Amino acid sequence: MTMEEHIIDIEHLTKKFGDNVIISDLSLSVSQGEVVVLIGPSGCGKSTLLRCINGLEPVQGGSVKLHGEPVEHGKSSLYNIRQKIGMVFQSYDLFPHMTVMKNVTLAPLKVQGRNKDEVTGQAMELLGRVGLADKADAYPSELSGGQKQRVAIVRSLIMNPDIMLLDEITAALDPEMVHEVLNVVLDLAKGGTTMMIVTHEMAFAEAVADRVIFLDGGVIVEEDAPEVFFHSPKTERAQRFLKTFTYSK
Amino acid sequence: MDWSFIQKFAPMYVEAGLLTVTIGVFGIVLSVAIGLVCALVKYYRIPVARQIVAAYIELSRNTPLIVQLFFLYFGLPKAGILLSSEACGVIGLAFLGGSYMAESFLGGLKSVNKIQLESAESLGLRRWQVMRYIVIPQAARVSIPALAANVIFLLKETSVFSAVSLADLMYVAKDLIGMYYKTNEALTMLVAAYLVLILPISIVFTVLERRLRRAGN
Amino acid sequence: MQGIEVLFMGNNMLRLWGGLWVTLRLSLISIGLSLFIGLFVGAFMLVKNPIVKAICRVYIEIVRIMPQLVWLFIIFFGITKLTGIDLDGETAAVIMLTIWGASEVGDLVRAAFSSIPSHQFESGLSLGLSRVQLYVYIIFPQAVRGLVPDVINLSTRMIKTTALVSLIGVTEVLKVGKQIIDANRFEYPNAALWVYAAIFLMYFIICFPLSLLSRKLTKKRGE
Numbered sequence: 001m002t003m004e005e006h007i008i009d010i011e012h013l014t015k016k017f018g019d020n021v022i023i024s025d026l027s028l029s030v031s032q033g034e035v036v037v038l039i040g041p042s043g044c045g046k047s048t049l050l051r052c053i054n055g056l057e058p059v060q061g062g063s064v065k066l067h068g069e070p071v072e073h074g075k076s077s078l079y080n081i082r083q084k085i086g087m088v089f090q091s092y093d094l095f096p097h098m099t100v101m102k103n104v105t106l107a108p109l110k111v112q113g114r115n116k117d118e119v120t121g122q123a124m125e126l127l128g129r130v131g132l133a134d135k136a137d138a139y140p141s142e143l144s145g146g147q148k149q150r151v152a153i154v155r156s157l158i159m160n161p162d163i164m165l166l167d168e169i170t171a172a173l174d175p176e177m178v179h180e181v182l183n184v185v186l187d188l189a190k191g192g193t194t195m196m197i198v199t200h201e202m203a204f205a206e207a208v209a210d211r212v213i214f215l216d217g218g219v220i221v222e223e224d225a226p227e228v229f230f231h232s233p234k235t236e237r238a239q240r241f242l243k244t245f246t247y248s249k
Numbered sequence: 250m251d252w253s254f255i256q257k258f259a260p261m262y263v264e265a266g267l268l269t270v271t272i273g274v275f276g277i278v279l280s281v282a283i284g285l286v287c288a289l290v291k292y293y294r295i296p297v298a299r300q301i302v303a304a305y306i307e308l309s310r311n312t313p314l315i316v317q318l319f320f321l322y323f324g325l326p327k328a329g330i331l332l333s334s335e336a337c338g339v340i341g342l343a344f345l346g347g348s349y350m351a352e353s354f355l356g357g358l359k360s361v362n363k364i365q366l367e368s369a370e371s372l373g374l375r376r377w378q379v380m381r382y383i384v385i386p387q388a389a390r391v392s393i394p395a396l397a398a399n400v401i402f403l404l405k406e407t408s409v410f411s412a413v414s415l416a417d418l419m420y421v422a423k424d425l426i427g428m429y430y431k432t433n434e435a436l437t438m439l440v441a442a443y444l445v446l447i448l449p450i451s452i453v454f455t456v457l458e459r460r461l462r463r464a465g466n
Numbered sequence: 467m468q469g470i471e472v473l474f475m476g477n478n479m480l481r482l483w484g485g486l487w488v489t490l491r492l493s494l495i496s497i498g499l500s501l502f503i504g505l506f507v508g509a510f511m512l513v514k515n516p517i518v519k520a521i522c523r524v525y526i527e528i529v530r531i532m533p534q535l536v537w538l539f540i541i542f543f544g545i546t547k548l549t550g551i552d553l554d555g556e557t558a559a560v561i562m563l564t565i566w567g568a569s570e571v572g573d574l575v576r577a578a579f580s581s582i583p584s585h586q587f588e589s590g591l592s593l594g595l596s597r598v599q600l601y602v603y604i605i606f607p608q609a610v611r612g613l614v615p616d617v618i619n620l621s622t623r624m625i626k627t628t629a630l631v632s633l634i635g636v637t638e639v640l641k642v643g644k645q646i647i648d649a650n651r652f653e654y655p656n657a658a659l660w661v662y663a664a665i666f667l668m669y670f671i672i673c674f675p676l677s678l679l680s681r682k683l684t685k686k687r688g689e
Contacts, residue, residue: 054371083373093368097386106382107372152368159372311622311673312666313629319640320662323647327469327659408533412633419535419633432547436540443532451531 014061024218040215086156091172094140146177276342284350309348322413357392397454469656485642496563504571511576529569555636615683
C-alpha cells in the first residue's frame, strides 16, 4: 500500500482530558474506499478518536492528516479540511429551525458557494436515495429518529466528502428504526464511500467492515478482518468484550 | 372625583408619559446593546473582558436603581461629571437593564445544544456562519420571552426617575397631591397613565410568546 | 480621593449601616408576611375551582402590571385620604411590599408544585403511601427544594425594592446619607460622591451573597 492511497493518516496520536489519557500513542491509516469499524467498551476512546479526526478536540501529541494535510484544532486551515470530512453524530444534530432541504443545502450553499439549482438537485437525488424525497419540506420535529439520522447522513454526503465519520449513529434510536439507517450505510459502503464507523451493532459491523479495530484503554488492542475478529478473536480482551453481547442460561 | 380637575391636568400626564417613554426607549435600546455585547463576551469566554462583564453584571443586579441614580445624579458631579436628569435616567436604566438583557441573551445562546455547534462546524461552517445560521435563530426563540419581560420590568423601573428631578409621571402625581390635595384624581390619572403605557406592550408580548412557544414544538 | 474621610468621621459609617438596617428590617418583615400569605395564594391557585383560581390570577396580574412605586403611592397617599387613617411611611411600605411579595410567592408556590411530574404522585401512591404520607415524604420536600432558591432570589428583589421607601419620607439609608452630606456641605463639598458610592456598595454587600446562594441552590436543584 502506498502513501498516495491513504485518506487518513493518524500518527502517534495522544489525547488527554486533564490527567486522564483517552487515546495513547495511537497510529492508524485509512485507505481510499475502505470501511473501518471501531469497536470497544464505552470509554475506550473510539468516539474521541473520531472527534480528533474532525478537529473537534485539541490533541496533546501526534497528528491527524487528511491527504497529508494536518487537521489541527483551532487553526483556520481546519475550515477547508472539514469540508472534506463528513460527520454524523449520535442524535440531536439536525438544525431544528430549518426544513430538511435547508438543513441539507446550508453548507454547500454557504460554505462551498455552489449554485443553488445544482445543490437542490443533488439534495433531491440524495434524499430520494435514502427514501426521503417526500420529506424535503418537513421540519426535523416532524420526522422519526431514523428519518432524522438519514437526513443527517445526506447532509454530510452532499458536501462530497473524502471520508465519512459515523459516531454511534443508531445508539439513540428505537430498535425498529436502526435497520433503515444501517441499510443506508451499507449502500454507501457498497458504493465505495470511505468510512470510519463507531457502532455497537455487531452484526452490522461484521457486514459493513473491511477492517475491524478493537480499542480498549485508548490503544488498539486488535486489528482484523471482520470474519476473523468476530469468530476467532486473538486477544483475550476482545474475546471477553464479544462475550458481553451473547446470552446463555 | 373632580372631572374638571382631571381634564385640566391630564395634559401634564401626557407630557410626563411621553418623557417616560422617550427615556425608557433610549435606556432600553442601550441596555439591549450592552446586553448583547456582554452576552457575547461571556459566551465566547473572552479573557479579561469576561471578568469585567461578570463584575458589572453582579454590581448592576445587586443594587437598586434608585441608588444607582443617586450616585449618577448627586455623586458624580462632585467628581466633575455633570449629567442632566434625562442623561441620568437613560444611563441608569441602561446600567440596570444591560445586565438583565445580558443574562437573557446568554440564556438563549447557551440553550443551543453543543452537538448543534459541532455538526455545523464539521460541515465546514465558519464561526460567524455558525452564529448566524445556527445559533442566533435558535437562541432567539428562547431569549425573546425573557427579553420582553425585561422590557416591561425596565418600563416599570422608570417610575423612580422622579427621584432625580425628572418630571415623569410620579413627579407630576406627587406634585398635584402636594399642591392641590387632589389625591384621588392624581392617583387615578397615574394608574391610568401606567396602564396605557404598559398594558398594550404586555398583551403584545404575551401573544408573541404563545406564538413562539407553539412554533417551537 | 478628597472627601472620602467623611465616611469615617464620627459615627457616620455606623449611621449609614443603621439606615440600611431600617430598609432590611422592613424587607424582613415583608418577606415573612409574604411567605405566610403567599403560601395560601399558591394553595388557592392549585385548587380545582376555576373561580378561586381566576381571582388569584387577577390579583397577581394586577399587582404585576403597575410599578411598585405606584402601589406605594396609592397606599401611602390614597389609603390615608380614603380612610382618614394616617399611615406612617413604614407601615405603608410593609403593606405594599407584602401585597407585592405575596403575589410573587403565590406564583412561585404554584410553579413549584405544578413542576413536580405526575409520575411522582403515581409512583408514591403505587408504593402504598397514604395521601398524607405522599405529600409529607414525596411532594413537599421536592416543592420546597424548588422553592428555596426562588424565595432567596425574591428576597434580594424585596431588599432592592425597599429602597423606594425613601421617596415617601422613611428615614432609611438614602435619607441618612443626605443628612450626612448636608451636615458636611461646607467642610466636605464632595461628600455626596463618597456617601452614595458607599450606599451603593452597602446594598451590594447585602444582596450579592444572597444572589450567590440562590444561584448555588438553583444549580444543585438542576442535578
